[in-house]
Amino acid sequence: MSPYPITIDHAEGAMLVDLDGNRYVDLGNDYAVAMSGHSNAVIADAIKAQFDHGLGFGGRSKHETRLAEILQARFPSVERLRFCNSGTEANLYAFLLARAATNRSLFVMIDGGYHGGALSKAMSDDRFFAPFDVITVPYNDVAALEAVFEKHGPQIACFAMELMLNSGGCIVCDEGFAQAAQRLCAKHESILLVDEVMTSRLHVGGLQAHYGIKPDLTTLGKMIGGGFTIGAFGGRADLMRLFDQTQQGAIAHNGSFNNNVMSMIAGYVALTQILTAERIDTANALGDGLRKQLNALCAKHKAPLVWSGQGSVLALHLGTTEPKRFNPPPLSAEIRALFHAHMLDQGFWIAGRGMLALSVETQRAHIDGFADCVERFLVEQSEVLGLVSEALAAKEVAA
Numbered sequence: 001m002s003p004y005p006i007t008i009d010h011a012e013g014a015m016l017v018d019l020d021g022n023r024y025v026d027l028g029n030d031y032a033v034a035m036s037g038h039s040n041a042v043i044a045d046a047i048k049a050q051f052d053h054g055l056g057f058g059g060r061s062k063h064e065t066r067l068a069e070i071l072q073a074r075f076p077s078v079e080r081l082r083f084c085n086s087g088t089e090a091n092l093y094a095f096l097l098a099r100a101a102t103n104r105s106l107f108v109m110i111d112g113g114y115h116g117g118a119l120s121k122a123m124s125d126d127r128f129f130a131p132f133d134v135i136t137v138p139y140n141d142v143a144a145l146e147a148v149f150e151k152h153g154p155q156i157a158c159f160a161m162e163l164m165l166n167s168g169g170c171i172v173c174d175e176g177f178a179q180a181a182q183r184l185c186a187k188h189e190s191i192l193l194v195d196e197v198m199t200s201r202l203h204v205g206g207l208q209a210h211y212g213i214k215p216d217l218t219t220l221g222k223m224i225g226g227g228f229t230i231g232a233f234g235g236r237a238d239l240m241r242l243f244d245q246t247q248q249g250a251i252a253h254n255g256s257f258n259n260n261v262m263s264m265i266a267g268y269v270a271l272t273q274i275l276t277a278e279r280i281d282t283a284n285a286l287g288d289g290l291r292k293q294l295n296a297l298c299a300k301h302k303a304p305l306v307w308s309g310q311g312s313v314l315a316l317h318l319g320t321t322e323p324k325r326f327n328p329p330p331l332s333a334e335i336r337a338l339f340h341a342h343m344l345d346q347g348f349w350i351a352g353r354g355m356l357a358l359s360v361e362t363q364r365a366h367i368d369g370f371a372d373c374v375e376r377f378l379v380e381q382s383e384v385l386g387l388v389s390e391a392l393a394a395k396e397v398a399a
Helices: 041-053 062-074 087-102 142-155 175-187 206-211 237-243 261-274 277-300 332-345 364-380 382-398
Strands: 008-012 015-018 023-026 080-084 106-110 133-137 156-161 191-195 217-221 231-235 305-310 313-318 355-357
Touching: 023 364, 041 261, 062 080, 062 261, 080 087, 080 237, 087 156, 087 191, 087 217, 087 231, 087 237, 106 142, 133 142, 142 156, 142 175, 156 175, 175 191, 175 206, 191 206, 231 237, 277 305, 277 313, 277 364, 313 332, 332 364, 332 382, 364 382
Parallel strands: 106 133, 106 156, 156 191, 191 217
Antiparallel strands: 008 015, 015 023, 080 231, 217 231, 305 313, 313 355
16 A cells, blocks of 8 residues: 555444544455454354354364354355355365366456456456466357357366456346356356355345355355454355365365354354344345435536446446446546545545445445545546546447
């Protein structure tokens, strides 16, 4: 963060406080991890009570069973699951499982798709991409997806998708695209992997419940741990049975901290006492209302900015219409950096790329204050935004 990183001292509820004592309304919430807010007393009490009884056992505990049962109830497609330490781990294991289960080596991903730091098509540098053979398709382009399956179907182990692009810009999935993904995977006997690491916060059963699809594998992380490090992957029992060590040819899933007690307890408390369907719906309603309010302000001031997203997650883009696919326009980095600095100065903490993720601690007053600051930005930077509008118009004419 130029010119130097802000260092956080502590956090509580919806607020962050840095080492200098500056207070920020947290509308980033650890990139969607802190759906339960910060330092939740119920989670804290449960964690403190466990300290005298051990943190990790190197064996099973009742806590992982309880959390697994809650997740299975929320995600009926997850007939069996395994825990790990992050969403990145969950997706890496899911990719490896798909390859082992199908004896195929080709994967299909979305342009701008993000399945963890080692499986990202939202960043341009492929040198740090895990060594899988991957083809990408544009988001929400059914014809392109059909063409890839028509050409490569017998080689495709897995189609991995988010039901809303997250790091790719909070771009909403068309229902027809989600349905086509399930149909094509079934037809070609490929595995449909739905990454709910972030989108599990948008519906009590994840966006797979919202879209009415049943993936073969699901990956989870972030919010299911109540703010603690966690990941999980699971799905069809016949696929997950490959990890059954009593079976000949079983594959191993190792990790000494996979079922650490703190994450199991915090996750169980969060999902049963804090992240209820009612509170998730409330956070989504606040987010939907904020996105509409911000887009109305951008239109009012004729600013070349638009907010996309769904429910409690939203993101800023250049343009006047919400994008349907990942296609970063020029100048976005500069405008987002200017916007980010403005919001920090006004006491609002958001992701540097212009993403917001509300928590159950976010209040109406917080988002109303944020909207007021956005309008001040639009007024104060009207000259700069006018130049951007002219540049975008010239580019459209040239095209």
